[in-house]
Amino acid sequence: MTLNAYSFELATKVVFGPGTIREAGREAKKLGMTKAMLIADQGIIGAGLTAPVEEALQEEGIRYVIYDKIVPNPRDFHCLEGAEFGREHEIDGMIAIGGGSSIDTAKAIGTLMTNGRDIRTWAGLNLLEREIPPLIAIPTTAGTGSEVTFDAVITDTKTHEKLNILDLKIAPKVALVDPQTLLKLPSRTMAACGIDALVHAVEAYTCKAACPHTDAYALYAIDIIQKNLRGAAASPDMENCTGMALGSTMAGIAFGYSDVAxxxxxAEALGGRYDTPHGVANAIMLPVVTEFNIPSNLEKYANMAKYLAVDTSNMTKEEAAYSCVDALQKLCEEVKIPKMREVEGISPVDFPELAEASFRNISTLDNPREITVDDYLQLLNKAYFG
Structure with a gap:
């Protein structure tokens, strides 16, 4: 077996299981927090999901303040505001509760608190000068995997593009992954977030940055997500929510230490321009981009089909590889992901600019097949017009 040299470094301690959200106080104390900033959107607060965290902090004598200016596709100005809020209240640690928006906002707030300046300054790979304040991440959706990644995706409100901060210095110190937090997720949210997690695993496994360690996490995630997503979207229970929570975190490790494509x-171009929910944007592009990429590595796509529960025993390698497209399309349909033309706001008039924005994304370089601006344009048209 011949392999190129690579490194693999896990930066986040993962605590997994029912009730782990109540470990927030003990973990915060271990990290030396005396005054924490809880970062959560108003929906999470209203649903009572911050209450056990607040109780856990109180039990350990840790003071806290709450920052709730969190929106889907997090905005640069909210991160700047959050950094000022943190400095004003002299916080020495952060606890993010919610989906990727809360966790990514926390990472960006921490970046600005310890490094200063603005989001665009730190957009790129390994640019930070100092670590962020210690961060505990508590995901309440099974999708983004942000609790175990060193990536924050923030919307530049001037250019309407997504900016990526990629640096181990922003990785959460602890991820508290509690499947119980998923039990009351709306079906649409579970479906979109679940496909988002699946995309993380698919792209982590097939992109140019993949390595044997990330392959193992990605294939495990693909298997467990496809087994549990339909049930979790239709009728969530502890079994399928545990599967989705685990699959999302495993997929997060896979792409966090590999890449997406x-x-x-x-999806990030669509989110930057239209504020399209990230999971939906990923889902509507997944089948067509997968079909485009398959010629780059028939072996991997044929193997992936097995983890998507396709019986490939009587197929050629090429047939098995292309069976991934139908399997992914069918799963998206079964969990009621809309078609691209059904998503509010998306206009083919904008596709040339969206293709340019997609091409500029840092992950274009790791797409398994060489891809041009014109390729991106054709994929957008194919997803929209069929």
Whole structure:
């Protein structure tokens, strides 16, 4: 077996299981927090999901303040505001509760608190000068995997593009992954977030940055997500929510230490321009981009089909590889992901600019097949017009 040299470094301690959200106080104390900033959107607060965290902090004598200016596709100005809020209240640690928006906002707030300046300054790979304040991440959706990644995706409100901060210095110190937090997720949210997690695993496994360690996490995630997503979207229970929570975190490790590719490049362009929910944007592009990428590595796509529960025993390698497209399309349909033309706001008039924005994304370089601006344009048209 011949392999190129690579490194693999896990930066986040993962605590997994029912009730782990109540470990927030003990973990915060271990990290030396005396005054924490809880970062959560108003929906999470209203649903009572911050209450056990607040109780856990109180039990350990840790003071806290709450920052709730969190929106989907997090905005640069909210991160700047959050950094000022943190400095004003002299916080020495952060606890993010919610989906990727809360966790990514926390990472960006921490970046600005310890490094100063603005989001665009730190957008790129390994640019930070100092670590962020210690961060505990508590995901309440099974999708982004942000609790175990060193990536924050923030919307530049001037250019309407997504900016990526990629640096181990922003990785959460602890991820508290509690499947119980998923039990009351709306079906649409579970479906979109679940496909988002699946895309993370698919792209982590097939992109140019993949390695044997990330392959193992990615294939495990693909298997467990496809087994549990339909049930979790239709009728969530502890079994399928545990599967989805685990699959999402495993997929997060996979792409966090590998990369994503063209599906995400387009999804981030759509989110930056239209505020399209990230999971939906990923889902509508997944089948067409997968079909485009398959010629780059028939072996991997044929193997992936097995983890998507396709019986490939009587197929050629090429047939098995292309069976991934139908399997992914069918799963998206079964969990009621809309078609691209059904998503509010998306206009083919903008596709040339969206293709350019997609091409500029940092992950274009790791797409398994060489891809051009014209390729991106054709993929957008194919997803929209069929």
């Amino acid at each position: 063209a599906v995400h490049c387009i």
